[in-house]
Amino acid sequence: MSGCYCGNSGSFQDCCEPYIKGIKNAPNAEALMRSRYSAFATGAADYLVNTTHISKRKLHNKSDILTWSQANKWLKLEVLTSTENTVTFKAYFLDENLKAQVHYEHSNFKIENDQWFYVDGTFE
Template identity: 40%
Template sequence: MNCYCGNTILYSECCGKIHHNIHQALTAEQLMRSRYSAFVLANGAYLMQSHHSSTRPIKEKKEIVKWAKSVQWIKLEVLETSKGKPDDTDGIVTFNAYFYEKGKVDIIHEKSAFLKENNHWTYLGLSK
């Protein structure tokens, strides 16, 4: 089965590797894709681990997992990346995440900021 993030390789060779070892995400885009796959799988532990410590929503973990399980994820589109390469310390990824909820298709359109923390990529939050 192809990876949930839209790459045409197996989950175990793509986001699955990153879910088992966050240091496998060499770019901000790879981390963002792994977070999308974690939403598809309702993997709250990984969503917290991959979130920057300064903005991590620890108290909301249960609600995030509950919501992730309540929707049907359709696809991810990466629209643009800025920086976020292996030698960078920050990056921005703009994407659309499509999902089905309460009888209709909806889209999360986000321009996300990523920072390296403890020598691995993390999601900081919305880019300004």
């Protein structure tokens, strides 16, 4: 693979993996969103749960996240817009039936104690 799962040109090991492994915190909302996409692509369900805001965690089941992330083949991430607290993106993947899908979302993020969290999103 040339570049990280998230679409950046750097390797996964230098881009998103340090966030997923807890070596570093994502520096902004877009970096967190990109690392969460990479977490879906690599089946890092713990990271996805841990980077969901505490007020929303009860709505996310680790087992369901892992099942869904592993059932799909993640193809590409396209960031459309990014602000300090929001990211609008399209995530392209093949579902379990190998049918092409696009997840189009406007996500909201929040920073607490120098750590970014996914709060919620609206879907197009």
